[in-house]
Amino acid sequence: MSASYQAVGWNKQKKKYDWIIFSFCVVYLIVFIGVTAYVNPDYTFETVLVRSTSTLALLLLHVILSIGPLARINKKFLPLLYNRRHLGVTMFTVALVHASFGIFQFHALGNVNPLVSLFMSNTNYGSLADFPFQALGFFALIIFFLMAITSHDFWLHNLGPKVWKTLHMMVYPAYFLIIMHVMLGVIQYETNPVFVLILGVGSSTLIVLHLIAGTREVKKDNEEFGLKQDGFVMVCGVNDIEDNRAKMFCIDKERIAVFKFERKLFAVNNVCKHQNGPLGEGKIVDGCLTCPWHGYQYLPQNGQSPPPFKEKVSTYDVKVQGQNVWVNPKPYPEGTERKGANF
Amino acid sequence: MIIEILLVPVGLYLFCGFVFAIAFIVKGVSVIDEGAHGGSIGFRIIIIPGTMVFWPLLLKKWLRAKKQQHD
C-alpha cells in the first residue's frame, strides 16, 4: 500500500483504540496519584509522578510484549496486534516522563550535568544491592526511544526490514534491563514481597506465552511432508481448509499460504511485503487476501496488490488429486498469474 | 569521566542531524522515497527525530538517488 505517507495512519478503529489507551493512562495516573495522596500524604508530587508513570509504563510494556504470542495462540487478539505500534509509542512517552522527573529530582539540582551525574553519582557497578540501577533504565529508554522514532512505515522502508526488525527486537534486552532496573532499584528499599511477586508473575506470564507460541511455530516450520511427486508435495486434505481462509505449510525455506476462494485453491508466499506479516493467518476480504497485521491486500490468483498499490508476492502451483491438496514449492516470480486448482 | 567526553560528540552528532533533518524533510525525503510525494506535513515533522539519529544513512541514500537522477 505505497500510498502517500501520513503522520499517523488513523482510521475509525485505530482512533477508538487510541482513545481507549489514552483514557486508560489518564485514569490510571489520576487513581494512582489520588490513592498515594490519601495513603502517603507526605510524598512530594515529583515522587508520586515518578512512581505512577513507572508502574504505568511497566504495565503497558507487559501488555505490549504479550500481544505477539497471544495473537499467535488465538486469532481474537489480532486487533491488538494491529494497534501495537501506538501502544509502544505511548509506553515510551510515559517512560520518558518517568525518566525526566527522575533525573530532575535526583540529578538536576547539583552543579554537575544531570546525565553525567546519572552515571557518576553511584559507581558501585560491582555490587548488586547498590548497583547503579538508573543506568539500566537509561539504556532501556534509549532502546525504546530508537524504536519509537522509527515507528513509521517510512523507516521500515528506508532502514530495510532486516535492520528495522533487529532494532525492534532490541525490545527484549530492553525488557530485561527494565526488570533489573526495578529489581535493583525500588525493590531494594520497598521490600514488600508483593512487588516482587507481581513482577515475577508478569515476567513468567510473558516467558510462558512466548515459549508456547514460539515452540508451536518452530514445530510447524519443521513439519515433514512425506509424499512427493513431480516436484509437488502433498500437504493436506481439501476439506482441511475453510472457505476464504488459508492453511500454511513450510515446505522449503519459507511458508506457503494455500487459500480457498470461490471453489478454487491458490498458493502464495506467506510473507506480507509490508512488515513480513503472516498472510496465511488472514482471510479473504472483498476478493483479496488481507494481511492480519496491517490489512495489506493481494489478489489470490497473482499475488499482486490491487492498483494503485504495487506490492507483489510469489505464487505457486497447486493441484488437487482425489481429496488431497498438492503444492509445488518452486516459486514463480512475484506477481505471476496462476490459474489455481479446482476441486 | 568517559561520560563527559562522550556527551560532546553525541550532542554534536545530533545537532548535525537536526540541521540535516531540516533540509531533508524539505527536499531529500521526496527524492529517496516516492511515498513522501503528497505526504502530509505531520509526516515530515514526525520523522525529524529519526532523521537526527539516522542521518548519515539517509544522506548516503539521498546522494545515491541524486547521482542516479543525473545519470
Add this chain to the structure above:
Amino acid sequence: MIKPLRKRHLQIWSMLAILLPVGIISAWLAIPRQAVDKTLQPAHVNALSVILKSYKKPGAEIVNIRISADSSASQLEWINEETVTSPSALIYQKQKDDNSENITDADLIGRIEARGTYYFPLKNESKNNQFHFVIYDIIHHQVIEKINF
C-alpha cells in the same frame, strides 16, 4: 514473520526464561537486611510480682529483689535515678560480703548506664536472704559501690 525470525524469537525467549528468574531472584536475595537494634536487655522483661527485699540510696538508685508468686524465679530490679558517670558499670553478685575488691569469683549480672529501670534475672538463690552486689568499673578496674542488704 519469516522462518529465521520465528526461530530467533524462540531462542531469545529461551534465554530470557533463564536470565529473568536468575536476575529477579539474585536481586531479591541481595536486598540488604534491615539493621536490627540490639537492645542491651530484652525489651519485654516484666517485673516479677513480689518484692522480696529493697535497698535505696537516695538520689542514686533503688534496688529491689523481686520474686515470682510461686518463688520459682528471682530478679534484680535496678531503678537508676541518675546516669552512671563511670565509663563502665557492671553489676556483680557475690555469695558473701568478703570485703575484698576481687570480682573473679563473682557472677556478672548486667550493665547499667543511663537513667531508667533495669531488670536482670538472678540465678543464685541467696542464703539467708542476704544479697551482696558490687558495682565495678571494668575499665578503671575499681569498685564503684558495694551493696549489701
